[in-house]
Amino acid sequence: MxxxxxxxxxxxxxxxxxxxxxxxxxxxxxxxxxxxxxxxxxxxxxxxxxxxxxxxxxxxxxxxxxxxxxxxxxxxxxxxxxNVDYASWRSYARVGLWRKQAEIKALAETSSTVRQFLPAIPSGLIQAPDYARAVLTPAIEGNPSRNVERAVQARLESQEVLNDESRRFHFLLTEQAIRWQRAEPDIMVTQLRHMAGLTDRPNTEIAIIPHGVTISAAPLNIFVVYDDRLVMVELFSGEVALRDPQDVSYHLNVFEYFRERAVTGEAARQLLEAVADGFMRSHG
The missing domain is CATH 1.10.260.40 (lambda repressor-like DNA-binding domains)
Structure with a gap:
């Protein structure tokens, strides 16, 4: 690389x-x-x-x-x-992780359609404040230090792009991604209900691949496709930018393959609410 x-x-x-x-x-x-x-x-x-x-x-x-x-x-x-570019999270941390959130917002603002494939965690664009804070707080030795509060604020500011109804946003998650307990149960409930509320937005699609669906492909990486020009693939240590049209086309095919097996709209909202109810019972 x-x-x-x-x-x-x-x-x-x-x-x-x-x-x-x-x-x-x-x-x-x-x-x-x-x-x-x-x-x-x-x-x-x-x-x-x-x-x-x-x-x-x-x-x-x-x-x-x-x-x-x-x-x-x-x-x-x-x-x-x-046509491949790699940047480590350490390099982002050196200049301030909050700048990465500004970059995400800028990329979305220059795209008509943003597709995010999220097999492990909800996107920062759809995170509630306390959940974002839990996610952005370093948990593993070797994670770069960061100004957590500034990063959280930048992440919340990046979400303003969702208000532009001329742009389309597709968030495709696995059920595992919404069930993975990244924070305390009450924070998980707030996060899941926040996502459920987004299912009503006209320019935002929340799609979830439920447990029990037979899928022959493996969801290996988080990635984001901006129109048909750029793919950002997230790794443990950093992210890779792919610009070659063949790479972009392939990731669009991957996205559609998994999306065809997902639930959307009211079915997605009901699944989010059901998982939220499960966290409430475990907390109560």
């Missing part, structure tokens, strides 16, 4: 190599653009490093230039690596 600095170096090398190969072939940017079915301005931005080319872009260019197969293979591998 590439750290951000290495990823930047890889994209610069890719841009320089593509530019040198075009020159070696004796083609102008305009002629390459015509052969690769691209605009001349896009070719220029790719070669200058202003635009990160996708794997498909690089494939079109190397085919247009008729480069040897081994060179083409190397460039395609470089393009795949350049």
């Amino acid at each position: 590439l750290e951000p600095d290495a990823e930047g170096q890889g994209s610069e090398h890719l841009a320089e190599t593509l530019r040198e190969l075009r020159k070696a072939a004796g083609l102008s940017g305009e002629r390459l653009a015509a052969r690769a079915a691209m605009s001349q301005s896009k070719v220029s931005r790719i070669e200058s490093g202003k635009v990160l080319p996708t794997v498909v872009d690089v494939e079109r260019v190397v085919n247009a230039l008729e480069v040897p197969s081994e060179v083409a293979s190397e460039l395609l591998s470089l393009a795949r690596a350049a």
Whole structure:
């Protein structure tokens, strides 16, 4: 996995190599653009490093230039690596974890549809204050320290994006994610009822995959898809950004596969209320 600095170096090398190969072939940017079915301005931005080319872009260019197969293979591998970015939670903690919440809000504000796959925990966008506080409080040795209250406030502020009804939000959870007791029972009840209330919002879908449904695939990671341009995959140590169209398309397929097996609307609300009632009984 590439750290951000290495990823930047890889994209610069890719841009320089593509530019040198075009020159070696004796083609102008305009002629390459015509052969690769691209605009001349896009070719220029790719070669200058202003635009990160996708794997498909690089494939079109190397085919247009008729480069040897081994060179083409190397460039395609470089393009795949350049379209992946990793950031650790430690790096976020150094600049303030609250900034990550601002980034989440900004990404949502520039997207018409946000899809979140949540096999382990409800999204920060749908967390009640006390639940968010419990989640953001470090619990495992090695977790980076943080200003918890500032992170909670930033998380709550990020939820303002849900009020924009021109955008669509799909939160897909497993039943395990809503049953996992991340906090005291009374906090869990408040969180579950908060989510139940969101099922009435016209631009927000809460979908839950109930226990007892046969599913042949495994829900391995939390991930978020912003429109059809970006996937953020969450790991224990950090998160990975995927920009390659094939990666984005695959995660959209994964999301739809699990969503087809979930309950939504009134059925989801009833399930949330039932789990909340269970926590109330355990607390009483």
